[in-house]
Amino acid sequence: MKLEDRLAVKLLAQASAQLGKAVNETLCTEPDRRVIRALIADAKELIADFEDQYFQGRD
Template sequence: MKFADQMAIKLLAHAVNQLGTATTEALCATPDRRMVRLMVERVKGDLDSFLEHYDEIEPADEKQG
């Protein structure tokens, strides 16, 4: 796996972690809706970056991994 691919996977893992944090905050008795919205927006950006990277991978690259 290429270094850039590994970094994309780390970005995906970070996005999942942030989404969990946003979910926890949203489930609080008095959630900070502004914070939840900001965290979800950040996750959306991270996921978009991840998908852009994976759209660029050539089929030959996938067979090697």
């Protein structure tokens, strides 16, 4: 696996971690929807960055 691919996969792992935090927050007794929305927005951005890096020039 090339270095660029490994770096892109790290972005995907970070997105997964953010989604995990969002899931944990939703399971709280009193979830903070602002926190959940921010975590999901961050995950979306990381996924978009992953797509840009990982699939760049491969289509």
